[in-house]
Every structure is written in C-alpha cells, then in structure tokens.
Amino acid sequence: MRGLLRRLSRRLSERQMIALLAVVVGLLAGLGTCFFEMLLHGVKAALVMWFPVDQAQVLYLIYPAIGIVLATLFVKYIVRDEISEGVTRVLYAMSRRDSRIASHNCWSSIVGGATTIGFGGSVGPEAPIVLTGAAIGSNVGKLARLNYKDLTLLLCCGAGAAVAAIFKAPITGVVFVLEILMLGITSTSIFPLLLASVTATTTALIYRGFDPIIAVTLSEADVFVINQIPLYILLGVCCGLMSYYFTSMNSIVGTFVKRLPSQAKRWAFAGVVLGVLIFIFPPLYGEGYEGLTSLMHGNVTALFDNSLFFKFSSIEWVAIIYVTAIMFFKVIAMATTNASGGVGGTFAPSLFVGAFMGAIVALVCNALFDWNIPIVSFTLVGMAGVMAGVMKAPLTSIFLIAELSNGYGLFIPLMIVAAISFAVDYALDRDSIYTKQLRMRGELLTHDKDQSAFVFMKLEDLMETDFIRIKENMTLGDIVHIISSARRNIFPVIDNFGHLLGVVQLDDLREDMFKQDRWGRSITYYMIQPPYKILEHEQVQSVLPRFEENHTWMLPVVDRNNRYLGFISKSRILNAYREALVKISQ
Numbered sequence: 001m002r003g004l005l006r007r008l009s010r011r012l013s014e015r016q017m018i019a020l021l022a023v024v025v026g027l028l029a030g031l032g033t034c035f036f037e038m039l040l041h042g043v044k045a046a047l048v049m050w051f052p053v054d055q056a057q058v059l060y061l062i063y064p065a066i067g068i069v070l071a072t073l074f075v076k077y078i079v080r081d082e083i084s085e086g087v088t089r090v091l092y093a094m095s096r097r098d099s100r101i102a103s104h105n106c107w108s109s110i111v112g113g114a115t116t117i118g119f120g121g122s123v124g125p126e127a128p129i130v131l132t133g134a135a136i137g138s139n140v141g142k143l144a145r146l147n148y149k150d151l152t153l154l155l156c157c158g159a160g161a162a163v164a165a166i167f168k169a170p171i172t173g174v175v176f177v178l179e180i181l182m183l184g185i186t187s188t189s190i191f192p193l194l195l196a197s198v199t200a201t202t203t204a205l206i207y208r209g210f211d212p213i214i215a216v217t218l219s220e221a222d223v224f225v226i227n228q229i230p231l232y233i234l235l236g237v238c239c240g241l242m243s244y245y246f247t248s249m250n251s252i253v254g255t256f257v258k259r260l261p262s263q264a265k266r267w268a269f270a271g272v273v274l275g276v277l278i279f280i281f282p283p284l285y286g287e288g289y290e291g292l293t294s295l296m297h298g299n300v301t302a303l304f305d306n307s308l309f310f311k312f313s314s315i316e317w318v319a320i321i322y323v324t325a326i327m328f329f330k331v332i333a334m335a336t337t338n339a340s341g342g343v344g345g346t347f348a349p350s351l352f353v354g355a356f357m358g359a360i361v362a363l364v365c366n367a368l369f370d371w372n373i374p375i376v377s378f379t380l381v382g383m384a385g386v387m388a389g390v391m392k393a394p395l396t397s398i399f400l401i402a403e404l405s406n407g408y409g410l411f412i413p414l415m416i417v418a419a420i421s422f423a424v425d426y427a428l429d430r431d432s433i434y435t436k437q438l439r440m441r442g443e444l445l446t447h448d449k450d451q452s453a454f455v456f457m458k459l460e461d462l463m464e465t466d467f468i469r470i471k472e473n474m475t476l477g478d479i480v481h482i483i484s485s486a487r488r489n490i491f492p493v494i495d496n497f498g499h500l501l502g503v504v505q506l507d508d509l510r511e512d513m514f515k516q517d518r519w520g521r522s523i524t525y526y527m528i529q530p531p532y533k534i535l536e537h538e539q540v541q542s543v544l545p546r547f548e549e550n551h552t553w554m555l556p557v558v559d560r561n562n563r564y565l566g567f568i569s570k571s572r573i574l575n576a577y578r579e580a581l582v583k584i585s586q
Contacts, residue, residue, distance in 0.1 A: 018150055018192050022157045025140050026196035029133035029161035030203025036110045036129055037166070037208070043118025044286060057306050060120065060279040064337070065271025067119020071112045072263065072341030079108045084343055086131030087434045090159055090181065093138065099152040100142065105135035112343030120278055120285045122333035126166060127345020133162025133200075156181050157192050161200035168204050169403035172396060173197035179393045180434065224377065224413050235361050235378065236385055236417040240424025242327075242357050243389025246350065247425075247433045250335040257339035270340035277333050281326050282306040284333045287348040292355045295323070296379045300363070320363050327356035346433050350390040351383045358382020380405055381413045388418035389425030392432035457540040457576050463557050465566040469494050470523060472501055476512060477519030479504070492556060492564050493527050500556055500564040502527035533558050536565055544573055 012020065047063060075083055081102060082089070086109060093101045113128030137158025141151040156177045164173025174193045260266045278284045283291030283303050294302035303322065304313035312318045334349040358378040365373045380401050387397040398414045468482055470491050479491070489506035501524075508526050512518045531550035534543055534557045546555060547570040557565045 014150075015188065015191075017144070018153065018188075019195055021140055021144060021154055022192035022196040023199050025133075025137045025154055025158045026161040026164075026199030027203055028136045028140070029158050029196070030165040030200035030207075032106070032110065032132050032136065033129055033162055033165035033200070033204060034207040036114060036125060036132070039110065039114040040118050040125060043114055047118065047120075048285065052306075057282075058279070060282065060285065060306070061275035062271070063285075064120040064122075064274035064278060065267060067116050067121050068270050068274075068337065068340050068342045069267055070119070071116045071121075071343050072267070074112055074115065075108075075341070075343065079104055079112070081108075083109050083112055083128070083131065084338055084341075085434075086127030086129075086134075086345055087180065087347075089131055090134045090155070091434060093134070094152055094155065094181070098148050099138055099155045101131075101135040101138040101155070103135070103139050105131055106139060107132070109135075109343060116337065116342040116344050117286045120274065121337040121342040121344055122274065122278070122284050122286065122288070122330060122349070123337045123342060123344020124287045124346065124348025124351075125344065126163065126347035128343055129162045129166050130159050130345070130347075133158035133160075133165075137161075137196075153189055153192060156189075157196035160193050161196040164197035165200035165204040167400060167404060168201055168208075168210075169400055170194075170197040170201040172400040172403055173200070175396045175399050176393070179396050180391060180432070223409050228373075228413070229416065231361065231365065231373065231378075232381065232413045232416045233420060235358060235382060236420025237424055238361060239354060239357055239382060239385025239417060239421035240389050240428075242353060243350075243386050243421055243425040244428045245328075246331050246346075246353060246386065246390050247429060249331045250338075250346065250433060253332055253335035254339040257336060263341065266340040270336050270342075273336050274333055277329050280308060281322075281329060283326055284330055287344075288330070288352045289348070291326075292352050292379075295355055295359050296376055298375045300359075316363075316367055320360065320367065323356055323363065324360055327353055327360065330356070346390065347387075350387045350433075354383035354386030355379045356382070357386055377410055377413070381410060381417045384414050385417040385421040389421040390433050392422065392426065392430075392435075394418040394422045457573070459534070459536065459538055459540055459543065459557070459568065462540070462572050462576055463566040463568050464572065467492055467567055469564065470504065471495070472522075472524055474523045475519060476509065476521045476523060476526070477516075479509065479523055480513050480519065483509075483513070490554060490567070492567075493523065494564050498563045500530075500533070500558050500562055502529050503556065504528075530556050533562075534568055535560065540573060540576075543568065544570070 047059075048057075075081070081104065083105060090101070093099055109128035109131045113125055117123060117125055134155045135158070137154040137156070138151065140158075141154040146154060159181060160173035160177040162173075163176045164170045174190070174197050177193055257266055257269060260269060282305060291303050294300075300319045300323065301313040303319075303326070304310045309318065309322060330349055330353050334344075334346060337344060338346075358381055359375055361382070362373040362375040362378040365371045366375075384397040384401045387400070388394040391397070397418050398411070401414055402411065467488050468486050468491055470479060470482070470493055472493055472495055482491075483506065491504045491506075493501045493504060495501055504523060504526050505528070508528070512521070512526075531552055532546045532555055534546065534555050536557055536559050543555075547553065553570045554567050556567055559565060
C-alpha cells in the first residue's frame, strides 16, 4: 500500500494527491458508518424490537448495565486506550499529537459504541463515528507520509465524511469541520473536504437508501409564518438555557461518577440510574431517534410505548409532564453512560433534547391558548437551537436540520433560534461541550493563530536544565572554582532535598570573586529570591506575561513542593512561538 502511494505521489501534484486521498478517506468513512449502523441495528433488533408496546419491560433495568460493562471491558482489555468523547479526542489529536490517531480507532469506536448504545446506553453514535472517520483520515495520511498540514486536512476530511455519511448531509459534514474542528477556510482545504463528504454521502445513499435519517415532510401547516417570530424568539431563549443546563449537568454528573472509588461502583451506579430511568421513560433507551421521530410527527402517544404510563397517554397534561421529564432526564442518562465507561457522544442527545424542547413549547401553547402551533416545525427548529448552544456551532445546526428534513422552508426560524440560543449559552459559558476541558488545559486549537501557536508549546519542552546547582553551605571560594567551567551566569541554590532556596547571579559576584579574603563568605550572602517561580505544567500563554510583569528574561521552574527543575527563558518561548506560528500558517 505504501509503495503504491509512493508511486502515485511521484506522478501526481500535491493537490491532486490530496484530492485522491480525500476520496479514499470518504469512501472508507462511508463504509465504516454503514457497518456501524448495521451493527447497532442488529444489536437493538435482537434486544428490544420484539417487546409488546403495551407492556413495561423489566429487561430495561439490566440491559444498560450489561452494555456498559461489556464496553468497559472491551476498552480496558482489548483496546487498552481511551476511546470515549470522540470529538474532544479528535481536537486533542490535532493540537497535541500532530494529528496522529491510533490505528485501532478505525474500528474500536464502532464496536464500543454499538455495544453501549445497542444495550441502551443513552448516548449518540456520532462521536464514535467522527473519531472513526478522523482515525481513517489520519492513518491514510500516515501511510502517505504527509506533513502536519496535509495530515490534519485528511483527518478533518475523515471526520467531515463520517458526519456527512451518518446524516446523509454533505454540506453539514463540511460546515462541521470548519466550525467545530476549526479548520481554516482556504481553497486548498475546501475542495478535499467537499470530495470526502460527497463520497461518503454517496456511499451511504447506495447502502442505506435516500430516505433521510429523520423521515419527516413539512406540510403547508408547518410552513413558517411571520406572526410566529415571537414564539421562535422564546424558543431560542429556552434552547439557550437548556443548552447551559445540558453542559453544566453533563459536567456535574460526569465529575461525580468519575470520583467513585472503583469501576465496580461506577458500573453499579450507572446500572441503577440508567435502568430505572429507561424503565420509567423508555424513549431514553439508546440514542432515541425513534422517539424523536414519533414526536416530530405529532405522535406523542408513541412515546408511552412499553411505559408504566401507557394507559395515560391520551391525557394532554400528562403527556406534557412526561415529555418534559424525558427532556431533563436525557442529559443525566447521557452523562452517566459516558462517565461510567460507555462509548458514545453528545451529538444525538443534543438533537433529542432540542426536539423535546421545541415540542414542549408547541404543546404548552396549544394546550393553554389553543393556538394550533405546528409541532413538527417547532421540534425541528428546537433541535437546531439546543445543538447550536451545546456545540457552539449555529451554522452546523442550521444546515444539519435543513438537510435532515428537507426543511429548507424553515431557514428563517432556524437562523433566529440558533442565533439566540448560541448567544444566550455563550453569555453563560463561552466553551462548547467539546472544548471546555481542552481550553482549561491550554490544548485547544482555534481560528486565532496567535493563540493556537501556544497550543503547540509545552513548558517541559522549553525548560532548560543545564544550570549548575549549588548547595546552601557552599562559600564564594567554592563558586569561583565552579565558574571556570560554567556556561551560564545564573546558579540555583538548593538544599539537601532539592528545594529551591534562591538564585545567585554572576554579576553579583564579580566585585568579590577576585578578592581571596572574601572567599570564605557563605554563598547565601549573595543569594537573591527570584521575582517569580513558575510551576511545572503551567500553560505557556500564562507564563509569558510573568516576564513582562517582573522585568526579567529568566525564571526558575519548580514543582508543587518547591523542588527545583530548571529555568525558562523569554527568548526560548519567543523562538518556539515563531516556529509554531510558521507551522500552523503553512
């Protein structure tokens, strides 16, 4: 394979080679997506599709726990690597691993995701598919020995192709890469992205047919009318607040579950929480697209299938409470699944919650005011609203819903709700559900090249350690003999345990170093305290201002116990910054 790629690279120009590889990546990502969906459908068909709709099913209490245990064991003993939080891992690979993703991710996320979701884990298949597509792009690029720029482009082609294939939405695949993965828009990047997305979508259409993933058609009653704008503004605000609840609750539940002292306790907690929630609210099973589609068609009673409340499905206020509870508990179920060891994403849950948010607004207006608000259009627009807030991706959400449902007549309300939801959620939390942890760790690439340059820089790589350490009990005479072989003009003073006590500068010794009568002085006489100590693993962008504040070019680095590690210089950071800026600019 590598030999073939080498021969092709000699015959084709760089752009032609990237275009050809983009088609290959799109084809492989499309096939991977189709295989994932077939595997997931097979697992769900074997487990739940034979349930009578008018009976509650006790098996819902144990299925999710089994799925999470199987997925966790698969990851721990077979994969032996983290494969959850797929989109975040793609962003991390771009910023910290030179866009290199382990080859097992080409298949491991498919198996782990299908096991988790098929057994009822309340997460989405998109994140595992995105990681799979990105891994395919990265590994094809590694085989072709591409540089960082082209390897990143091919990784993004794979991620975009996976999104395009799973939703049969090629435009969404391209916009997803530009908005969420934050790839720069250039003529050399757009064309391969288009090729990969179109190829993957075509592959999906061949194997899965032309029906959209959400089979809904807008009738004349569902078309946007001007007097509904106030309601869409209200929906936008509600979606923004729900987006903040989504990300906040995901963080709270995830932190709680991960702090449990053992994996067995995480399994037990997830098994109880998910089992009870899904037993009471069956639409929480899996990614929930079946319930979402029923809701969109105005068939609220279908949400009561296999539920304890099946006989109350025709009571309007019961339906509203039931739908509202499902919306809020979906986030808890999703966060519990992911944190306890399941493999899945937040893409589908954000669509699910958004659909229920839109439906609730329509149902409440119809129940209270008898306004006959179209539930289909509000459900679709609500999906875009919550997704725009959760992912900080209004364009992706707009194009996705338009392509999913052929609902191009809803562009104006889609834009209104997505923009308002994005603005409300951004005012409460500037980060998306994918970028929060990465930004806190300084590992997030953005469209701001100045900021992104710092992402490539690690403090431990820039630290200099070739400084001669001197002990506190040394004298000036001892140092005079050391200076003859020293290449540095600054010396860290440490105790017997390696703790940094201060520094001695050569300039402070010059006056006395040639006066032998002063050689008996303790070196602590000349020691000064550094103006600032840098902690190991600090972010480089937070370190640079310390040099300006303290008017110095060199600062010591210590660990949390004040043990000396080395020095960092302002000039070293600036040189590394220029190199990183050239790297991302090219």
